[in-house]
Amino acid sequence: MAGSEPQPRLAPPALPSWVANLIIVAILAVLWPLNSVLEKNLNPYYLQILVIIGINIILATSLNLINGITGQFSLGHAGFMALGGYVAAVLFKHYQPSGSAAILFFLGMLLFGGIVAATAGLLIGIPTLRLRGDYLAIATLGFGEIIGIVINNTEHIGPFLVGGASGLHGIPAYTNFFWVYSWVVICVVCVWRIVHSTRGKAFLAVREDEIAAAATGVDTAYQKVIAFLIGAFFAGVAGALSAMWFSDLDPGSFGFIRSIEIVVMVVLGGSGSITGVILAAIVLTYLPERLRILHDWRMVIYSLLLILMMLLRPEGLLGRRELWWTRRRLRSASAAAEPST
């Protein structure tokens, strides 16, 4: 982002904000009837896949804010997801609210799971975000593992049942298609608005060149912590949503491998491209399901496809552009935005 050159437009010409807001409200309004239609008519297996896709979109989009947009390589996203999921599930199971209070409690728990994860993100982020590149990746990996190991070995915290290695079962299942996709909309809109705001420019500046960003007055440490905090919040919400969809929590499912899965979605979608990452989340959730006909060979083929995709298209499905960007737009934007390294 050199000084005198004209800034490339990173966003398509912005809609008037009232139009954008109207569209968002319209989408949410459509989701509600859609939910009952799907629940009545769709095979539960496909409904489940749709819900998992939604949860993965939230995870991948929020990680994209940290990895793709702010350029901080985090390998601990599943840890935040576990934290959000466990906090929500443990409290829900302990208090067992009923009737109309339950739905409010459910929504409250989604938020609370997110807030706890965000707080953890803040606590973890402040010391570790001083580190760069590989070291940051290792430190976040370490934190993710610590969260997993602690949950795995904790049976009770005070009066609250955590479940330890055998997991937590019988969590009230309040999550449905509507709530998941409402959060998808909230998450994507938040990340989209952040990226196209002044703060988003600061995030991008940190990604492109931290030293140059600092030299032009961006408080890099602060911006990184903020990105981390927002990302962790949505990961916590996604964790709570998935805990209350499956109604079971298995501490083993939040390991390093889960974090990697989310990172792969971000990289394969094209780090930084919001629509690309959403696309990758859909493909990478649906593809392994389709490959089930291969039985034992499923994951072998999946990992081979992953390697081949990285070898043949290392910049990800969409690179840094969004779905509707034309090639010319991409060229003019990337000529100015791509780092020279």
Add this chain to the structure above:
Amino acid sequence: MDKLVDQLIIGLSVGATYALIALGYTMVYGVLRLINFAHGDVYMVGAVVGYYVAHAMVRAGEPIWLTITAVIAAAVICCAILGFLIEYLAYRPLRNRPRLVALITAIGVSLLLENLFQLNVIFGPTPRSFPPEIRAALGKRFDLLSLGVSLVLMVVLTWVVKRTRTGLALRAVSYRFDTAMLMGVNTNRIISFTFMFGSALAAVAGVLDAIRYDVRPLMGILPGLKAFIAAVLGGIGNIPGALVGGILIGVVETLLKGYLKSEYTGYADAVSFVILILILLVRPSGLLGRPEREKV
């Protein structure tokens, strides 16, 4: 007191295997600046190869010492070839791409190996153990043997790196990749050599751990992570550092598992990660590493 000595010997021997794996991470990071996530799975492949050879040899009634030598030799050769192939097929085409891309590819290779070996045609998901004759013949000497083998290998590695022309070239490549190339070092050859040597060390560690515990397709994940921590602890890219880090992690972990109350031993696995984060915060370049200056 006896318990302490026993625990220390076990700790040293566990630590020495961590160090063997860590050396592979560190050497690869030194030359390519790549965290080779597939390294833990190369260690697993070593164990699996050893498993098949060991069973074949024991069934044929060969003497134990010959069996152990053959097992290690077979594992070393197979893994060296595997290491070469991984680098040649998966990493070399991405050499000039952003490092994140190579990292994801490394994860892909790791997943591929783990899932290939979970196929029943190749190995299958259930844990299997080495022929009991081997462990019985070694008895308590096993920990000393494992420690001894590891130490000998480290001396060999140090000699190769410090005293041979290949070692000189390796040090040159890890110091400045481009400059080494300009000075006529065949960097591709050196990188292949690094992968093969590192994989061979991991194979030995795999065989030792297979005798100590058992053989599973996912056995490489946790030791891989811990060895990686050991490499960072000692200073990634630094060969003596990997040794110190590995031994330190092994001893601390074994002592904790030996002396902690049984309800807390589960947390011992977390300790290495806590050590990792502390060292990263206090001295990110590791115990023996030299801090890198950021240049504009």
